[in-house]
Amino acid sequence: MAPAHGTSHQRPEPAPRVPGAARILGVDPGLTRCGFGLVDMTSNRKAHFVNVGVAGTAASESLDARILKILRAAEAWLDTYQPDALAIERVFAQEQVNTVIGTAHASGVVIAAAAARGVPVHFHTPSEVKAAVTGSGRADKASVGRMVTRILGLDTMPKPADAADALALAICHGWRGGGIGSGINMAATTQTHQGSNPAAARRTSQLTPAQRAWMEAEARARR
Numbered sequence: 001m002a003p004a005h006g007t008s009h010q011r012p013e014p015a016p017r018v019p020g021a022a023r024i025l026g027v028d029p030g031l032t033r034c035g036f037g038l039v040d041m042t043s044n045r046k047a048h049f050v051n052v053g054v055a056g057t058a059a060s061e062s063l064d065a066r067i068l069k070i071l072r073a074a075e076a077w078l079d080t081y082q083p084d085a086l087a088i089e090r091v092f093a094q095e096q097v098n099t100v101i102g103t104a105h106a107s108g109v110v111i112a113a114a115a116a117r118g119v120p121v122h123f124h125t126p127s128e129v130k131a132a133v134t135g136s137g138r139a140d141k142a143s144v145g146r147m148v149t150r151i152l153g154l155d156t157m158p159k160p161a162d163a164a165d166a167l168a169l170a171i172c173h174g175w176r177g178g179g180i181g182s183g184i185n186m187a188a189t190t191q192t193h194q195g196s197n198p199a200a201a202r203r204t205s206q207l208t209p210a211q212r213a214w215m216e217a218e219a220r221a222r223r
Contacts, residue, residue: 011053012036012080018048025083025119026170027074027110028162029091031057031066031102034110036077037166039152041174049152050081052163063105071109078117086114087173089165090123124172129165132172144168 017023021040028035038050055073057066078086088111091104114121127137133147145164149157151171158164 012051012077014080015050018042021048022085022174023050023081023083024170024174025077025081025086026166026168026173027086027088027107028165028169029070029089029103029107029110030162031070031106032059033160033162034070034073034106035160035162035164035166036073037158037163037168037170038077038081038083039167039170039174041170045175047151047171047174049154049167052158052167053077054160054162054166067105067109070106071113074110074113078113078119082117083119085173086110086119086121087124087169088121089129089169090125092125122173124169124176128176129168129172132175133168141165 015038018040021042023038023040026035026037026039028037034055035052036055037052040048040050042048055070057069061069088107091100091107111121124132130139130144131137133139133151134143136143139147141161141164145157145159145161148154148164148167148171152167158167
């Protein structure tokens with residue numbers, strides 16, 4: 001499957017939900033580029049690509065105008081897809097103070113838009129997301145993008161990185177449970193991409209459907 005054309009600024013368009021799946025909207029907040037990534041997650045923790053895009057604003061615009069654009073973009077994604085949950089990157093201290101402030105502005109309006117619609121908001125740190133999709137909390141953006149591409153069975157890597165990061169957030173939340181789907185806590189003894197320890201399950205011949213699905217995904221990724 002290929003991401004919709006024009007990934008960088010793809011507009012939300014209605015899409016049928018995978019039967020029985022939870023719909024998760026991942027958001028990589030930012031004023032210059034705010035990534036939106038939507039997946040349908042089934043109870044066996046298989047992630048299905050729905051749409052991805054980036055809302056952008058220019059530094060030359062006034063701050064209020066930039067924040068309003070991000071708000072309108074978030075509202076469009078929320079109203080079009082009506083997700084069951086929103087997963088957003090937790091804002092944390094960085095070297096560039098202006099970047100942190102801009103990220104906080106964008107994050108705030110996205111959170112408010114979701115709250116106004118009764119959509120539960122969940123926060124994940126960058127390290128949590130990297131560990132969930134790559135197995136390493138120190139993975140670089142290219143590695144995250146490659147794994148997101150493989151996990152979702154896409155033909156091309158979503159670009160820019162903000163788009164791939166948004167999808168990674170959605171995948172991370174689905175695999176870590178988040179009160180949706182089957183209730184399987186994939187975060188138990190987190191060491192691998194899917195947030196569980198399949199090696200232990202293999203030793204006891206008690207693989208869950210989610211673990212089997214991930215083993216198949218790993219096998220495909222190694223080809």
